Amino acid sequence: MIFDPRLCELGEGPLWHPIREQMFWFDINNQKLLSQDRDGPREWRFPEIVSAAGWVSDDVLLIAGERDLFLFDLETEEVETLCLLEQDKPKNRPNDGRADPNGGFWIGTMAKDEAIGAGAIYRYYRGELRKLFSGISIPNAICFPPGGGFAHYADTVTQKVMKVRLDAEGWPNGTPEVFLDLASEGHYPDGAVIDANGVMWLAQWGASRVAAYDTQGNFLRAIGVDAPQTTCPAFAGPQLSALVVTSARKNLDAAALQAAPLSGATFVIEGASRGQYEHQVIIG
Template sequence: MTDIVPFTGKTLCQVNSELGEGPSYDPATDTAWWFDITGRKLHELHLSSSTKRVHDLPFMGSVIAVIDPARQLIASDEGLFVRDTNSGKLEHLVTIEDKPGNRSNDGRVHQCGALWIGTMGCRAEKDAGAIYHVAGSKVTRLYSNISIPNSICFSPDGATAYFTDTTVNKLMRVEVDPGTGLPTGSPEVLSEPKGHPGGLDGSVCDADGLIWNARWGAATVDVYRPDGTKVQRYATPATQASCPAFIGAKADRLLVTSAWQGMDEKAQAADPDAGRTFELGITVKGRFEPAFRL
């Protein structure tokens, strides 16, 4: 088993979010964004000044992406919304699915500007969710009967997509059209991590094609080669690490969100960093997220 590299980073945000998720970074403004999904909060952190703001949301947001300098895309339990970056004003773009008991979860924008977004039951009901492809306002269901969609990310050339259903806990890969982000083949198992606790959560793919995965319940971020070989494990201060994002002017730093969801008072007392947001303290070869194309 790969040894765990001790945590040498720092805490970026002391707020203990119930379900910290969906981190992203805008290099144009040097700003990191992430959500507390169940708390209906959008966190904004200007890195160079350490200026922090928290925005209340009228829904459970889980994914944010740049559209242009004035607008952002937010995925939520009520569909996709366009957010005015300065005022925070929200405008409904499109409904993902008509299931009131569902919410959005993990997602990421493909290099072509299309969004892959997963949905799930608010209580993680078995097979209640799906994974969708959204091009502008056109929504296409890709995979059904998903319980907890996670690990959505794409290879640097845009020809491979990765995803998982955390309840199944197999990292999947599928060939996609680099021009559209739509699958051109059938998903196959890339890796079935065994030998330590926890589930595959959010992932991001770096400039070399390495897949950085937050391991919920194991207090680690694990790194996989494109062939599925696990090559490194990095410790996180919180047990329930949820999702990584590349940050900084060179995309060479790694932010990781976490959560205290599902913990009782005793478990939270034993895991005081649960729900906080961290920088891992290592140099990575990341890349910036593409903009969503309307």
């Protein structure tokens, strides 16, 4: 089912704001933040690439941009830089990101031309931006099980989703381990979210689906989407029972677009499971 018919070149970063009861997501290549609420569709265009967000308050989002993490007031459209992000790497951009249970915000970066190993994964927490993992090509699948304790992330080109233990403040504490290895199936992990039962819902680039895996990494089921390049899921709605999935048109030729004309739309899957509320980002 279509949640929003606007076609994104590279849809990403869906976020359900639990106070506003409003859905947000990004079209990375077109430098847009999009939204859908009771009043209909909205969008904001930025002078740089934007890719992911967390909610700070009723009206303010933390947004990851090319040069910084910044605060964006949805009502006044005022922008305030929170901290700089890879200002020494103008060929990079942000990609997948999500708030963690401690109120931190994780964000991955990558080369605009997808150069191998050019990116990293960072965490902003109470005024500090710290690099967590380097040598990342396409950061994705940043998500957190209920209760904290662990984080997941992926470098899409490796076809693996990782799991790393966290300390009491939410910083990685230990060596990351492989949670999913999809190489034998030929799947590439993109964005992911974890539901209230600890099940991971993982978009798989090029597979026209979102797949569910239990806490041990066992495959449970997959739900098809009418777009080959699914990018990221997020739970939405007052009961968090709707799974919203972004997608992309990027790099699809005319034949592929004719076969999948809804590529780039944002989809919704009703009743797949019940999600967790997205965590609030704590600024200071």
